Amino acid sequence: MNMNPESMISGDGGLRVPATSVTWLQFLQLSRVTNSEQGGWDYKSYWEKRCLGKLRNAEFLKTWTKNSLEENARPKPRDNDFRFDRDFSVSRNGLLAENNDSWDKHSENTLNTKIFYNRNKKGIIPPAGKIVGFEIPLAAESDGQLKVDLFGLGCLESDEKEKFISITELKKADNTNNSPLLALTEAVCYGLQLIRCKDSLLKDPTLVKEKIMSDHFKNIRLVLAAPTGYWKYWISSNLEKRLNEIIAQANVILVPHHQFSLHLYTLRDEDVRM
Numbered sequence: 001m002n003m004n005p006e007s008m009i010s011g012d013g014g015l016r017v018p019a020t021s022v023t024w025l026q027f028l029q030l031s032r033v034t035n036s037e038q039g040g041w042d043y044k045s046y047w048e049k050r051c052l053g054k055l056r057n058a059e060f061l062k063t064w065t066k067n068s069l070e071e072n073a074r075p076k077p078r079d080n081d082f083r084f085d086r087d088f089s090v091s092r093n094g095l096l097a098e099n100n101d102s103w104d105k106h107s108e109n110t111l112n113t114k115i116f117y118n119r120n121k122k123g124i125i126p127p128a129g130k131i132v133g134f135e136i137p138l139a140a141e142s143d144g145q146l147k148v149d150l151f152g153l154g155c156l157e158s159d160e161k162e163k164f165i166s167i168t169e170l171k172k173a174d175n176t177n178n179s180p181l182l183a184l185t186e187a188v189c190y191g192l193q194l195i196r197c198k199d200s201l202l203k204d205p206t207l208v209k210e211k212i213m214s215d216h217f218k219n220i221r222l223v224l225a226a227p228t229g230y231w232k233y234w235i236s237s238n239l240e241k242r243l244n245e246i247i248a249q250a251n252v253i254l255v256p257h258h259q260f261s262l263h264l265y266t267l268r269d270e271d272v273r274m
Contacts, residue, residue: 019060021067022060023064023067023068024189025068027064027185028182028186031051031182031185044234047181052181052236055181055246056242057248058246058249059249062250065192065249065252065254066253068189069253073196075139075140075141075146077139077140077193077196078139078197079140080200082133082137082204082207083136084136088113102227102269103227103228104173104174105173106173108175111227111267112134112149112150112170113134115131116134119132125150125225126265127166127223127265128221128225129153129155129166129221131152131166131168132207133206136151138194146189149170150166150167150168151168152167152223153166153212154166163219164216164219164221166223166263167191167194167220167223169186169223169224171183171230172226172227173227173229173230180224180236180243180264181243183224183226184222184224184243184246184247187223187224188247188250191220191222195254195258198214202214220258221260221263222247222260222261224263225265225267231266243262247261
């Protein structure tokens with residue numbers, strides 16, 4: 001990674017990260033902690049103008065993507081214990097007992113738990129394929145970093161020989177703090193870390209049983225799934241097209257070995273009546 005010789009501390013005490021060193025994770029972390037007065041963008045009033053508009057077809061996204069895949073990029077990739085075989089905790093079993101018949105009434109933990117528990121129900125999140133894990137950690141340093149909500153495997157409908165991995169990022173209906181752009185940023189971070197964990201994931205006992213292959217990593221689906229209430233709050237014209245313009249810049253670096261594809265999905269109430 002190219003390093004700028006200047007100090008990251010500016011004369012007035014501000015912190016500075018050279019553009020040539022920015023990673024997607026740094027962008028995500030900064031986006032989570034800055035408020036609107038500090039230039040934070042993840043608010044309904046600002047997310048499109050301050051950020052979405054600036055990231056569409058932005059050349060620097062190629063640099064962010066390349067930096068994120070460097071060997072010394074943080075966090076370090078996890079090399080074992082991806083926890084695909086974990087059991088539900090007592091608290092998660094309690095979430096399963098909730099009787100709400102609408103996704104709009106569920107927390108993100110409940111969404112995650114109910115979807116995984118009923119993962120074999122046909123069509124619960126079609127673009128995710130076969131869901132084989134939940135809250136899958138991809139970072140070596142901390143259990144709290146880069147956990148995939150739902151991890152899936154599958155074959156593309158158009159060609160049974162073509163494999164894919166899916167990363168599903170869930171948002172609850174009343175989440176007014178995290179825009180679809182932040183959800184995409186989270187998914188991109190997970191997708192890039194997934195690539196860095198490839199060799200270790202190919203050896204994971206659960207995934208070996210699922211017949212995971214290197215070809216699965218060629219097509220990584222980023223699935224943003226949420227109830228109707230979430231999409232109504234964050235509705236925006238041409239949202240999918242504009243998010244895909246961001247993905248396209250990352251793919252310039254990833255192709256031909258890997259490729260991201262974006263899938264926006266609305267959770268259906270009929271699927272919550274388990």
